[in-house]
Structures are given as C-alpha cells and as structure tokens.
Amino acid sequence: MNITFRANSELEDGEVSIVIEAKAPTAEALSVMKAAETLGRRTSQTISIDTDGRIEIVRKSAIIAIEVHGNSLILRIGTSPDSPAHALTTRDRLQHVMESLPSSDFVQISKQVAINLRHLKSLEASYSGNMTAKLTDGIDETVSRRYVADLKKALGA
Template structure:
C-alpha cells in the first residue's frame, strides 16, 4: 500500500482519499479505523459516578446479568453501549471476540490453554481467567496470527 501526503494551504479540513481497484479487508479495516466513529475512550459508570476509560486500558469487555461491563486494572465498571456496538468500533488488531458474551484485549492475553476437548482457557493480565467459545476459535486464531 502506498501512502501519499499533499500539503494544501487553502485546505480548511483534512481529507483522506483512498484510491483502489477493489475493496479488500485491509481497506475496510483502514476505513473503520479512520472513521470518526472509532473509539479511543468510553464512559463507564461505577458506584462513584462516571469515569472516562481509555480503550487501551481495557483488559476485557463482557456481559453479566444483562449488563455490559469493562474490566481494567483498576476494577470493573458498566458501559451503556451494547457489546456488538463496542465490537464494531474497537480496533480488531487490539481486541478479539472470544465468545458471545466477551471481548478481550489481545495485548492483555498472557496465556491460552487449548484442551483436548476443544475449549480454550484464556488467562489475562491480573490473573483473570476466562474461556473462549469453540465457535470463535478460527476467528481468534486468525486475529492472533496462529
């Protein structure tokens, strides 16, 4: 992929133009990342009120009792977005969905244990243990480059 930058003193707002012969996964991902809808932080609700959490600080996002929760090194908080909406806005190079109810930060994975029965135990930083669904194994392997 070639990248070109053009400086125009009359330009009021930056504009990104992608010229391609076909829309590939790489192009789609690039458009998603550059979209103004992509997330770099999220509002989280705790018993103390609202706090802003940087996306890179999230260890995992999961559902429990019909609530969407985010876990960081500082604890757990609730977010008002649906899990699938968060997944759409997160960078797939940083986050991977491991089950219907959980998305994890790839950078926070410390160990993956694949058993003979096909289940995958996932250990995250902070000694957090969770499991990946067999249904998501191929997607996980693809995103992790396995």
C-alpha cells in the first residue's frame, strides 16, 4: 500500500478529499474506503435524537442497541457515571440512524435490530441457526441467522 499526501488549493478549509486507486476493486481497497468513511463519521462523538418535543444529545459509545418497534425506533442507552441506563424513542428510521454511526462499531443483526459491538459480551447458539447476543446492562438480542455471517465478519471471526 502506498500513501501520499497532495495539497489541493481548490478545496475549502477543513474539506478533505480521498482518492483510492487500485487495479481493481479488491477487498483491501474496499476496506480502506470503508475505514475512511467511518473516520469521517467519527468527527462527532455524539448524535442528536429527535424524541417527542425534545432533542436528546447522546454519546455514540453509550448506545447499546437500536430496535425497530412499529413506526418507532428505541435506542437502548447504557449506564454511565452521569446517567443511568434508559431508552429513547424516536420516529427516525434505522438506516438513517445507522448512517450517523461508525460502521466499525455498529452492525445490524436482524431486520429490526442493530447493536454496538463495543457492548457485546458474548454470542450464544440459539434455535434454528439464530444466535443470542449478550450485551452490557443485561440486554439480550436475537441475531437472525441471515445476519450471523456478517456479525462474525465484523468481529473478525
């Protein structure tokens, strides 16, 4: 891998442009692109969640799981020295919230649930090829068998 810096006076202050060149779109090139994309999202340690009549500012690292319930999303927020474990409800869409979170930490484990890998304590075999993700604060989530391979890949297993 060859990394080069080139100044570009046409860019605005604070703007960064990344070009990844390879003979073909290899797994390594795609991995670098994903890492750069994740790095761009990490500029803010918080995310704003629009709840009923209020906007909550939440540390991304405190989010344990995100669950779809009907037309709402429930964000399970972990305990911290200044805040007990709680849940926030919003009308936002799972995919929209996931775009605001680092893909290296957050992974979808079913059509309705995404988890923060930093809060994952263990995985246990379940019925029908599914697994159970054991998370911090006593939260258990079912990993759909369709998403097991993606989760294992995200864990480097």
